[in-house]
Every structure is written in structure tokens, then in C-alpha cells.
Amino acid sequence: MENFEFRIKHVCKQSGARIGEFITPHGIIETPVFMPVGTQATVKGLRPEDLKEIGAQIILSNTYHLFLRPGDKIVKEAGGLHKFMNWDKPILTDSGGFQVFSLADLRKINDDGVEFSSHLSGERFFITPEKCMEIQNNLGADIIMAFDECTKAGSSYEEAKEACERTTKWAERCYNAQKNEKQILFPIIQGNMFKDLREKSLNEVSKYAKCGIAVGGLSVGEEKEVMYDILDFLKDKYPENMPRYLMGVGSPDCLIESIIRGIDMMDCVLPTRIARNGTALTQKGKMIVRNAKFKDDFTPIEDDCDCYACKHFTKAYIRHLINADEMLAAELLSIHNIRFLTKLTEKIKEAILHDRLLDFKEEFLKEFKW
């Protein structure tokens, strides 16, 4: 596996959190890392240049969505996802496992795979683990995800167990189907909120983890404390020397809490979605810039922020753009929100380096309210 390597550079003596380097064919990812989501081969509202400027090292895209449109063959023909979307840094494609969860009404699962009724056309497609690998091979991301079954919080033990076992079997099938050495397959730990299932899943799925493993099925409606508890439970059980990716988690407080619990990589649609809906991330928590109280506030979202939006524009102006339905509002807030998270991970790294991540968390959460 010379195309991929994970090196731990420092472990925080206070928290156990790590700083690492994840080497991929498209460059080194410094962890811990927040990964912006670009489901349809674009981080909504942002150009690759914007993303680089705000410190994005890797972005996500999505197997299910790109399979439906434009089709993985088109992307392959275009020269692969990197070339297609003009992003020369690492890319991770999610497997479509999350769509098993989010499009629950439009799919049927059996042990062989999932039948989706396309949310675009209604046309039915059957996705197996092997098909998922074929699609992801065609897309050509650096990191590809095993096809899994993500269950919602509140699922019964039986449901969780069934999904968990299926996810393990599918991980094996993905492992056997994945031949491209330029791509690394991350298997996914499931098990819902049941610790025995989580442990079993971790142990079984680890067999298929060469240089990276993911925790899925969290932040699916449960209380944060429940998620933290699961992460605590898993913390010292992961395979050695590989990055741990917590899927779909990314509010600032969760970011810190998860990194403290040994997580290296995270992604989340939150910063870009709430940006499009008029909300900014700040040191104090959410700021709904759309609110009338900002109509004559001629200061930046955050005075000390180095992002393009804060350097050049005021809250009053951005509120005006939101109010006028101008797309620049979404762009500026997306830039700010992603920058907020990349900057937060930089501060976290700094704290890890100085063995004071727990202190940093205390300081951060003193001001930050969600």
C-alpha cells in the first residue's frame, strides 16, 4: 500500500487526540481534518480556488448522486472526478450508504443490495457492494467508502443488528471487489447505539481496513452525549496506524469532542447548508445573519476572521443579499463557515501539539453556545 500511508506526528498527552499525515496520490492530508461536502461534484456555491484559499484539503463527493447524474461513465470519460471538477487535491466519495438512510422511503434492502427508486426520475436501480465499487472506481476518488446500511437513532436492537451484520458482509464484498491501488477503501463501523454491536462491527470490519476506517451511523438523531459515549467506547479499539473517519459530523462542538475521542477525519454538510439558509458559524455559536437586528450592523460577521467574506463585507450587506435572494449571500456565508471549521481544526492541531486540547475545549465551549 505505498500509495497510502498514515503517520502519527504527535499525540496529545492531555486528551489522546492525534496529529497526523495521511499520504494519498493527490497529496498529503494533515489531520485532524474537516472535509467540506460536495455531493454533486461541487461544494455548493464555491469554486475550487475558494476552497483552497480557505484551507480545504480534501472534499467529499457522492456515489449515488453521481451515478444517477451525470453517470459514473461520463465522469470516467472526462478523465475522472479530479479532472472533471478541476480539483487536484484528494477526494473522498461516499458510497451511497447514507442514501439508504436519507432516502429510506425510496429504497428496498435485501442481503444482496439496495433497490433505489431514483429521486430524480423514479427509475429503479439495484446497487450491490460490487456495483458500488465499480462506480467508485470509475469516479476515481482517492478514498472510497464501503457500501453500508446506516440506521436511524431509535432503531431496535434487531434492526440495528441486521443492518450491522449486512454492513460487515458488504464490507467484505467491497474489499474483494476493489482492485484499484490508487484508491483506498474505508470500511464502515455500524451498530447504531448498541455497544456490543459497535464492538463486533469494529472487530469484523477491521479485517478490511488497510489504511483507514470509518465510524458511520452516528449523528442520526440521537443526543450528542449518546454519540460521545459511543466514541468513547470505540476510542481505544481501532486498528493501529490508520486514520479514523467519523462520517457526517461537523458542528464545531462535535468536531472538538470527536477529535478528543480519537477521530482524525470528519465531514459535514452543516456549514454549507446553514450558509445557504442565512446562518453563520461564530465563536459564540450560530449567528442568523438574516435576522433584522443586523440590518444596520456594519461590522464583519467576525472581526478577527481572515476569510474573504469577513475581510470585505459587513453583516448588514450580507443580510441584504440574503433578503434579496442574491446568490452571493450563500457564497460568502459558505466561505466563512468552512473557513470557521478549517480554522478551528488548525487551532485544535495547535492545542494537540501543546498537549492542551482539553484546556482548549474548555476555553472554546465557555463562549460557544449551540
Place this chain on the structure above:
RNA sequence: GGUUGGGUUGUAGAGUGGUCAAAUACAUCAGACUGUAAAUCUGACGCCUCCGGCUUCGAUGGUUCGAAUCCAUCCCCAACCA
């Protein structure tokens, strides 16, 4: 001066005797958003001591058990004719 058509809750605009505090849209205000069916969704939007009460549909007066809706007068607005 005359004719015709109008004046409805921020705006536009339904409603032409009871089921009307009054459709709908827009605007406004607030909230939600965590591997993106989300530039989306939810709620509020006359006033109050708000599971009930009060005051509204240009104004005033009337008809009626009951009026935004019918009648009279007046005041405005628009178009056209002099």
C-alpha cells in the same frame, strides 16, 4: 362639471347577507438544519389578561335576528367625456 369603475387586514387581491379576523400570493418576522431529494423546511403575521374575548373591510347613518357584503349621503382614487 359629467359618465363609468373602484375604495378589504404591509402590498397585490379573493370575498357580494350568516360557515369572516376575512382565501391566496408576495413582503415581513422568528426558528430549524450534522456521510445534501435542502439557495430548503416550519411557524407567526388586527389587538388582548390568547383553548376565550375585543375592534376591523373609506366615513357616517340606515335596513336586518345578523352586514365587508343591501340602501342613503358624504369623502377619496382611476379612466374616459366636456
